[in-house]
Amino acid sequence: MHLRKFTDLKDGRRTAWLLTAGPGLASVKPATTGGGMGDVWDVIVIGAGSAGLPLAIKAAERGAKILQLEADYRVGGTLYWSSGQIAGAGTRLQKQHGIEDSPAEHYRDAQRIAHGSIDPVVLKLTTEHAGPTIDWLMDLGFAPAPGTPVAGEAHEAYSTRRYLWGTQQAVSILNVLKPVHDKLVARGKIDLRLQHRMTGLMTDTSGAVIGVRAATPSGEQEFRGKNVVLASGGYAANAKLWTQLTPKVPLCSYCNPYSRGDGLVAARKLGAVVDSGDKFLCTFAGTRDNPKDPTSGTFLLLSPGGQSSRRIWEIFVDHTGKRFMQEDHPSIDYRERSLLSRKGMAMHVVFDHGIMQNASPIMAEPSAAFRARFGRNPNFVKAKTIAELARKLGVPAANLRKTVTEYNKAVDAKVDRKWNKAFLIRRIDKAPFYAIKAMGITVVSPAGLKVDKQLRVVGKSGKPIRNLYAAGEVLGFARTSGDSFVGGLSLTPALTFGRLLGEHLLKW
Numbered sequence: 361m362h363l364r365k366f367t368d369l370k371d372g373r374r375t376a377w378l379l380t381a382g383p384g385l386a387s388v389k390p391a392t393t394g395g396g397m398g399d400v401w402d403v404i405v406i407g408a409g410s411a412g413l414p415l416a417i418k419a420a421e422r423g424a425k426i427l428q429l430e431a432d433y434r435v436g437g438t439l440y441w442s443s444g445q446i447a448g449a450g451t452r453l454q455k456q457h458g459i460e461d462s463p464a465e466h467y468r469d470a471q472r473i474a475h476g477s478i479d480p481v482v483l484k485l486t487t488e489h490a491g492p493t494i495d496w497l498m499d500l501g502f503a504p505a506p507g508t509p510v511a512g513e514a515h516e517a518y519s520t521r522r523y524l525w526g527t528q529q530a531v532s533i534l535n536v537l538k539p540v541h542d543k544l545v546a547r548g549k550i551d552l553r554l555q556h557r558m559t560g561l562m563t564d565t566s567g568a569v570i571g572v573r574a575a576t577p578s579g580e581q582e583f584r585g586k587n588v589v590l591a592s593g594g595y596a597a598n599a600k601l602w603t604q605l606t607p608k609v610p611l612c613s614y615c616n617p618y619s620r621g622d623g624l625v626a627a628r629k630l631g632a633v634v635d636s637g638d639k640f641l642c643t644f645a646g647t648r649d650n651p652k653d654p655t656s657g658t659f660l661l662l663s664p665g666g667q668s669s670r671r672i673w674e675i676f677v678d679h680t681g682k683r684f685m686q687e688d689h690p691s692i693d694y695r696e697r698s699l700l701s702r703k704g705m706a707m708h709v710v711f712d713h714g715i716m717q718n719a720s721p722i723m724a725e726p727s728a729a730f731r732a733r734f735g736r737n738p739n740f741v742k743a744k745t746i747a748e749l750a751r752k753l754g755v756p757a758a759n760l761r762k763t764v765t766e767y768n769k770a771v772d773a774k775v776d777r778k779w780n781k782a783f784l785i786r787r788i789d790k791a792p793f794y795a796i797k798a799m800g801i802t803v804v805s806p807a808g809l810k811v812d813k814q815l816r817v818v819g820k821s822g823k824p825i826r827n828l829y830a831a832g833e834v835l836g837f838a839r840t841s842g843d844s845f846v847g848g849l850s851l852t853p854a855l856t857f858g859r860l861l862g863e864h865l866l867k868w
């Protein structure tokens with residue numbers, strides 16, 4: 361076992377220890393049986409994040425003997441990272457606002473936005489049970505942000521107001537789940553083991569799952585259970601696995617560093633179907649803080665309006681030095697797909713000294729910190745002339761010069777006939793000139809485990825692998841939201857499927 365120190369990507373302050381199953385793991389200590397509440401648990405839950413918390417709570421309330429293994433030193437998982445936007449039909453909140461809605465309408469709307477690309481079984485399960493999940497969170501004290509539910513924000517709009525979030529993003533959800541979970545742990549109803557990283561699944565001779573192996577602070581241990589649920593999240597923090605499962609898309613991720621795809625790797629070894637890695641849509645847009653580290657993604661505030669309310673003063677060019685999209689197009693889906701279609705899912709954000717002085721920074725940080733990036737980080741380029749900027753970016757200088765000249769004419773004429781950009785406030789003509797090498801950012805991973813309507817993991821034979829279940833992003837974002845961003849369709853199914861498994865799908 362190796363302990364690797366990492367710095368929390370979100371706030372840059374937290375440091376923690378990531379348990380990695382490195383070479384020699386087995387030799388650290390022979391596997392021992394992890395006892396506690398008994399030798400065989402009714403349910404072993406891998407992960408204590410968005411899906412794992414509701415699952416453990418509901419199963420414990422039903423009286424199950426539960427073991428919950430969590431690799432991190434704390435519970436919460438991606439709830440510390442996520443924007444926390446969720447969606448469900450027929451909620452009490454909607455009724456209070458006089459909004460008529462139904463699971464069938466939610467289903468239709470989601471498939472409309474995703475062009476029919478969402479797994480129908482999974483979407484049906486989500487839409488039928490998402491409303492009660494939101495009601496349950498509200499019973500626990502979750503307070504929707506003022507003004508919600510809305511039809512759309514951040515993603516393409518639903519046709520009905522069913523989309524909401526808390527005032528502290530997904531931490532608002534954690535804040536209502538954690539106290540209930542804490543109590544059940546304190547009362548001995550959930551045996552929670554932090555810093556226990558599942559490294560593999562154990563099977564009997566018939567192939568049925570009978571337990572898990574885990575790297576723990578005291579060596580490798582084995583735990584036996586009647587049901588094992590993989591609620592271990594996605595794989596966007598694992599660059600190597602990303603290349604295997606999503607080979608056509610370069611990675612620039614911003615996510616929980618524990619989203620390492622351990623559940624996928626373990627289930628695949630048992631013959632589980634892992635698919636849909638190619639159904640990908642990027643988030644608009646980011647850059648690598650460390651150009652060599654694909655998991656060091658950081659956001660650029662390049663969406664007009666939205667929470668940052670930033671206007672788009674800059675132009676975006678691709679590897680040819682030409683513009684390729686309306687930079688401030690109102691549809692986020694348009695912007696995401698335009699960027700996805702570029703070589704390397706990459707673009708250069710081009711601006712000048714005048715814009716640097718007058719626009720708010722493209723990153724959520726003070727101007728001085730933003731300016732200091734240029735010259736220090738190879739993705740932040742500064743030059744005395746457009747030709748020099750082109751050379752540093754590796755794009756044809758003649759093209760970039762022509763692009764900037766044409767754009768300046770559009771600013772003068774107050775109309776951008778070619779790309780229809782609406783915000784034409786300043787020419788790009790004052791040295792020094794700047795560019796940021798940007799790309800599509802990844803917050804969720806598309807590939808995942810195929811499951812049936814009882815959330816049993818399906819093997820290549822088409823039959824479920826006995827005693828093995830899955831919930832959350834381990835199913836793949838493409839399975840729950842298709843090749844599009846449909847509001848709330850990663851977090852909502854994670855919470856909902858965790859709840860359903862705990863409430864009635866699991867048997868012991």
Ligand SMILES: Cc1cc2nc3c(=O)[nH]c(=O)nc-3n(C[C@H](O)[C@H](O)[C@H](O)COP(=O)(O)OP(=O)(O)OC[C@H]3O[C@@H](n4cnc5c(N)ncnc54)[C@H](O)[C@@H]3O)c2cc1C
Pocket residue numbers: 406407408409410411412429430431432435436437438439441442443444445446556557558559591592593594614615616618619620621622623803804831832833834847848849850851852854
């Ligand atoms: C920046 C960002 C914004 C987002 N915004 C939204 C949004 O607004 N709406 C939406 O629908 N979705 C959103 N998402 C996605 C959504 O939040 C996630 O898909 C969802 O929270 C994943 O839930 P999960 O339970 O599958 O994984 P997690 O919440 O990550 O939980 C998995 C847990 O398993 C643990 N674990 C991992 N491996 C092991 C192992 N081997 N052994 C033991 N434990 C392990 C992890 O430490 C973690 O605690 C966002 C994601 C990000 C990163």
